[in-house]
Amino acid sequence: MSTIDEIKSRIDIVDLVSETVKLRRSGKSYTGFCPFHHNTKTPAFAVFPDSGTWRCFGECNEGGDIFKFVMKKEGWDFSEALRYLADRAGVKLEKMTPEKKAAEEEFERLRALLEEAASYYHSLLRTPAGQAALNYLYKRGLTQETIETFGLGYAPDSYEATMSMLLGKGYAVEELKQAGMVNERDSGGVYDKFRNRITFPIRDAAGKMTGFGARILNPEDQPKFLNSPQTALFDKSHLMYGLDRARKTIRGNDQVVIVEGYLDVIVLHQAGYTNTVSPMGTALNEDQLRYLKKYTRRIVLALDADAAGEKATLRGLDLARNALDREEELVFDAHGLLRHEARLQADVRVTTMPPGMDPDEVVLQDAAEWQRILDRAKPIVVHVMETLAAHANIDDAKVKADIVAQVQPLIEDVPSAVERDAYRQQLARLLRLDERTLLGTQRVRESSRRRHTRVDGLPAERPSAQETHVEDRGLALETHCLELLLSKPENVYSLDRSLQAANLTRLSRNDFSSAAYQQICELLLQALAQDQLDTQEYVRQKLSEELQEALQQLLHANRFAEEKNEDKILEDLIRSVMNLRLIRVNEALSQLRFLQQEEKEDEEDESDQKDWMKKTLEFTLLRGKLDRALAQSVLTS
Ligand SMILES: [Zn+2]
Structure with a gap:
């Protein structure tokens, strides 16, 4: 996914626009008063959450995506809008600056520090101090080989043993803090964070150290489970326990299984189910799922019977369970998961353990049973309805x-x-x-x-299959038009002549809805106006760096290089632009129909109705022109 797409996927356009415009839902879109032209009567401004675009059907008669909205609202150029939205979305803009290089070197040092700590803890399992920890791991069914493989260890019952070991290796106190290995005293000193605990090194997908999970040995200690604090390396939202070892099988099986506890992951891997991971937090968030989607879109959530059961089915469980190797209960949020599933086009299924059993217990008792449990996984909605009905x-x-x-x-x-x-x-x-x-x-x-309805954070109603199809067709046509234009830019002149002959406006950036396409169109028209020799090259040079990928895709397609018949290319362009406009006009008309309908029900004053009728008439006339022009082009071809 490109940075631009990533940002778009993370920012809800309805949330963004709602900060400036009071929106209300009408059908699958939202409407309100356009913030860019003076208007108090007709809410001619529409937001389409499904395509992530907006459009003013009134005076402005323009639209675009979230980038265009912010550019227009703040008067920013694209890169200013990009910086703002990237920051808002929590997306880092990549650029290898000297500072970034220095930071990367510092990260390397912190990772090496954590490796030292991991092997120190691991070595202590073989000492008398670590005997109880080792016994516990054996008791939980782990083999010596598994303990080695996962690098499990024992953090000594001391406030400074780990610290002095690391300082002895040449690390500074400040680095121990940055790696999350120490807690700070009010008085200013520091002491070991992990004490008298079993340690689980937590690595990123590439196998690099990021931090530790640690469970108690003494039942009196609190909390039962402790993770590294949030650090530059340890970012819960992007980490999955076991992913470094599970990656390959996840790809191979085209399936990932999510369980709650670290020990569940380890025991399942030991039994050969190596596509298993565990999230760091208590609720699966979209970041984590998006991350997993790099490997597979088929995700199975293995919940214990309590979490999936009567109390918790829709809300998730509030009370923290006393499971020994879980930080907290994994929250099952059906609504949230469905939304992630739809947005990421993933296939999320749910399966449950036999009552009172955890995955590690299941698999230690009968390894084959785990496969049967996975085979029983059901779509989220089916899982919820069956669970509710069963109880x-x-x-x-x-x-x-x-x-x-x-x-x-x-x-x-x-x-x-x-x-x-x-x-x-x-x-x-x-x-x-x-x-x-x-x-x-x-x-x-x-x-x-x-x-x-107000804007209340509920998901927009989904369009039916047919409506989705129309939306896709609009976007596909935009792409098609730009590909045609880039392959033969001078066709714009003939296109504009045809449009004007049909009493239609000339091609402009407003025929496109994304910031990328709008900029590309604008630059293309600029190049022609300036009589530039190489239009493509001009567009490439002037286009924001972040939009280059979109341009590359359009150029790469280059599906018209083979087409020798130049008339055909021109005709395709003219018809595509007209069809694109027809789709947008029909959208506007159904929007207006909806508004009129709604106001009738609300019995508000009649002047609104008049405005809408005027607008409806305008769009109907425009549709007539487009219909005639398209019919004409069929006759002449
Ligand atoms: Zn407007």
Whole structure:
């Protein structure tokens, strides 16, 4: 994923725009008053969360993505907008500066420090002090080989043993702090962070040291499980325990299994299930899933029966469980997971342990049982509905209604219309309901939701398969037009002549919706206006560095190099631009229809209606022109 895409995927355009514009939902998009032109009557400004774009259908008649929005709002150029949005999204902009090089060298030193600590702890397992720790690991079913492989160890029961070992190796106190190996006293001194604990070295996907997890030996100690503090190296949101050893199998099996505890990971690897990892935090976040998606899109969540069970199905468990090798309970958040799943186009499934058992216990008892548990993994929605039904008396109408109320919002979160239908059928079968009853509840719920929705962080309603298709077609056409333009820039003149002959406006950056495409179009027109010799080269030189990748993709495609018939290329361009505009006009019209509908229900004053009718008329006329022009081009070709 490019930096630009990464930023876009992390920033919700509805959140961003809502900071300036009061939005309200209408169908699959949001509308409000355009912040860029004076208007109080007609909310002609629309935001489309699915494509991450916005558009003013009023005076401005322009639109774009989050970059364009921020550029226009703040009057910034692209790189200023990029810096702001990257910062907001928590995305680092890569550039190898001397400072960065120095920082990288410092990281190397901290990693080496952590390696020293890991091998020190490991060596202590072989001493009398570490005997209890070693015995514990054997008792939990680990072999000597596994203990070696995972580099497990023992942190001595001392406030300065580890510290003086590291200082003896030439490290500074400041470095011990940066690596998260010591705690600071109020008085200013430092002391060892990990004491009398079993240590689990935590490595990144490349196998480099980042920190430690540590569990108690003395049942009186608190907390039971302790991780390194957040440091430059130890970033919980990007780490998965075991990923360095699991990576290869995850790719090979095209599946990753997520369990809760570090010991679960180790015991499963020992039993040959080497595609297993564990998250550092308690809730799976999108960063972690996105990270895993580099290896596979098929993700199985193995939850223990409590977490998946009656109390916790939808909310996650609040009380921390006393599991010995877990930092905290892994929270199962069905809504959040579904959203991540949709956004990342991943396939997330859930499976549960037999009641009262943890994965390590399951696999130590019968290694083959683990495979059967994995085979039972189900889509999130199915998991939730079955779990709810399994713990309830579904002959009770109230109970049925309650389950429907919990499951239905999840079903509506699923982007695919086909899947939604299948889930509704499944729910109806499970609760022995007539499926039409479910559809009935759905309509009532949706229409009341529409009328009263504020921007409340709920996901936008998903477009149906057909609507998605239209959105994709719009974007695909934008790409196609730019590819055609880049391959033969001088075609713009003929294109503009055709457009003007049909009483349509000339090509402009506003025909495109992303900042990248808008800039590329702008530069291309500039190059022609300045009579530049090499248009492509001009665009390449002037384009922001961060948008080069988009340009490369357009040029790389170069699908028209083979096309000898130049008329065909021109004709394709003219029709594509017209079709693109037709799609946008139809979008605007359905938007306006929706607004009129909604206002009728709200019975607000009639002047709004008049404005909308005027706008509707404008767009209808425009659509007529486009339709005629397209029909004409068929006749003449
Ligand atoms: Zn406007």
